[in-house]
Amino acid sequence: MITMSEQKDIIYFVTGGCGFLGRHLLQVLLEKEDTITEIRLFDKHIDLSLQDQSTERIKVVVVQGDITDYSSVVEVSQGATVVIHTASLVDVWHRVPESVIEAVNVKGTVNVINACIENGIQHLVYTSSMEVIGPNVKGDPFVRGDEDTVYNVCHEMPYPKSKSKAEKLVIEANGTKLKGGACLYTCSLRPTGIYGEQHQLMKDFYMMSVRTGGLVIRGVPQSTEHGRVYAGNVAWMHVLAARALQEHPRKLAGEVYFCYDDSPYKSYEDFNMQFLSAFNFRQIRIPLLLLWFLACFNDLLRWVLKPVHSYTPLLNRYTLAVASTSFTVRSDKAQRHFQYQPLYNWDECRDRTQRWVDTFPVDCIKDAVKKN
Template identity: 50%
Template structure:
């Protein structure tokens, strides 16, 4: 997301503005940015491959330089850090916590390289001679209205008679963050970057709120439980080796079917490693640098998401 200020009025370009987070950022700008003069939304459905995303990010940076756009906020991901495929836990870490990032899947590799491009571009001269000011936001696992994976899990549970079967140990914790708070952080960063560029420029920030730390499945049940689903089992129903076998089989099928159709299973070796590795964040860097506080409480975030799930099949609120 890039912005430029002219006579106290702001023009925003939101790239990926038709996606899950992008739509929430657009709504947040319309609701919370009183100096908004013009909002431009751009979305191009690129493939997931590394070269395409890296080239696209470089094109955005070059466009900022050529047009004199001074501020660039990049939506990164916690996955530029981890969890790594070795299963090393990241427990209550922050932006400075040492952690071995091991990227073999195209998505985290591409996000990590794109983030590096954006942060290294900080200070580059744009048209008119001013310095480009950049920063990156790293959401943990985003949830909320419109979340496709939660939608898929909900429908899967319905097909299984209102049941979901535990696959991940309850002791594995994950950080989650409500999409409205991620959108709010984007708006706040873009606003404060103009005044605090010397402090914020070239920095990366985790996106966080007060959502509870739980396993991925137990957290989902905070939302899906009130919608009629129940989680079966206190321990994983299937052993890890069997889940890995199924994950590898899914990956093989995806590769074989790629020329004919898009097969995107929820379970693959990368998602299995992610789900089985603790990754939780405890940081106040965003609060210290630009005054971030979550706009939505955990209770409000949960209520909004439950309402969205219930509305998907016309269930009573």
Template identity: 40%
Template sequence: MSLAGEVCLITGACGFLGERIIKLLLEEEELTEIRLLDRDIKPDLITSLKESQGHTKLTVFEGDIRDPELLRKSCHGATLVFHTASIIDVIGLVEETELHGVNVKGTQLLLEACIQENVRSFIYTSSIEVAGPNPQGDPIINGTEDTRYSCCLKFPYSKTKFQAEQLTLQTNGEFLRSGDKIATCALRPMYIYGEGCKFLVGHMENGMRNGDVLLRTSTKEAVVNPVYVGNVAWAHVLAAKALKDPKKRAAIGGSFYFISDDTPHMSYSDFNHEVMKPLGFGIQGRLSLPLPLLFFISFLLEMAQVLLSPFLKFNPPMNRQLLTMLNTQFTFTYGKAQRDLDYTPRYCWEDAKTWTTDWLASVLPKQREIVRAPKHP
């Protein structure tokens, strides 16, 4: 099934994933138009995309996902939406009202615009964090969409992503103004890595400050299965094709899919080391403190955050939710996506690792300058 003739809107178009989806669409398909919606459009990205746009029209919409009028304009005449825009916050830097406003309210407004403007297909980029882990750190090994798991989401980011996902899936089958029905689905990628991953740069900077030894924040046993950004983008393209297929549309609409690939299962910390080892980085052999003690310290820091909140904003570098996520075995297969979306990883682990390491090598000199720069009072 081809996406030729589609008019596609991508929110978060200049983000880590959004950019890869656009490049893949330009490489693979002959869409009529691709619309880029982002609050901060990168001129360099637009210039590079125009070099490979072919006959596909590129249109830019710059603004906030919470602007209903902007959403109506960007959705007018569109047939397909990839909704990747969201605020990612795993340490509590962003107020919950802001997270809810962008991640939940923004999604709701976008879905309403799609209904009003007759957009037939809507694909939401969810997160593995909507599945857990739960506060008890109960593991999942090679889970599926049917895996039963007791989960109580307490972290604001996880909650808002889950709420937005539910809004998306509940909208499936609603009537458009044209009388047609919208079809929606959600993709739940594992931890996404690859060229442009800011989390990897952050870990690299911390390692530099520690004498080129990466800090261990997860035990070796807490294995997860990261996924390469190119494969996540490919899953989005395949989901769009599947929703366009009349034979598959009804079955896929209203469903969510875990997206992983053939990246080896390992802990977050060991994964960081795997892609940075060729750059000369080592890694701590064990956690800096026993895990129970780290949980206790995180608890004290969270209490301090609550007590200080009337006077100043204090964000602990670690919290119990993040500590649980980093130290829980939590892996999922992509079997359902393979069956329903014809998804198989487009890029192998060896290539993904090489490209990621090469990109990190390209930004290494600049990051060393940042780390060595004197801090001004």
């Protein structure tokens, strides 16, 4: 096996490199890894300005491509030392056909694994999700759980199904012989609900409140706890895992790790509102049972309208189950196996995210209130 110190050119190939997590990963790699010579960002929707972040020692290359196109993945990953596979299609609102989710999340992962085999790339870190475990639609809590905690896994939505399949493929690929005779080493990271700068769901939560005239409807029990993790710390765990996978492959190979930091345990509603409080949204609390009926009505209406209209509201039975079920994890295993500690403490995570949220237009709220 070739170690990091022995290899001349260390090239990181990052799928989904221009996305939310990919951008945070790029920043952490540039700041914390002094052995890398090149970072290749592979994405369907590219941002060429990211190449301007190249330094004297690290070249940043942005390449447009589709993860479902095997030939593209093979071509662009040639010569890579490590693959960090973050590319994924997230949808829990029925906005994307199941076949498309399957193609991106499962077939795309197969393509990445086969590209590693074809190009002799020994190290693959996969970005999985807590949703490969839960929460399930039955509302079973998972409190301070770890990778060995027994849980009633019950997938109904295409997204968690696809992530579960993809993670299984990655773990089963560990130990596969590569062209040239080397061995593939893989591991998988399971972040809880990621937040931070450029987080689209937080922006969606804001825009939904704007459309309702500054009114936020709440109904999740105040005792509900979720584990949220800052994107920069998720990126840092990927960097540490990739580093350790190269230096001590047999310790991490074939393993899965929950990813969390020291962000406070709060419901999704409470967590988001602490950043959006400056907008003075009016909050109204309604019974959870009523929310459940609304979620069922939304699901029924989506099914009725499906032939003529795409009705995909944020609230459905699955998203309500996720929002109202306590789901928190521990990252002790990552700490034991590759010394993971959050790179950013809670104060830094909060301040970085808040500065971004403060750029949201206040005028939208004022206009919406006037209209109502």
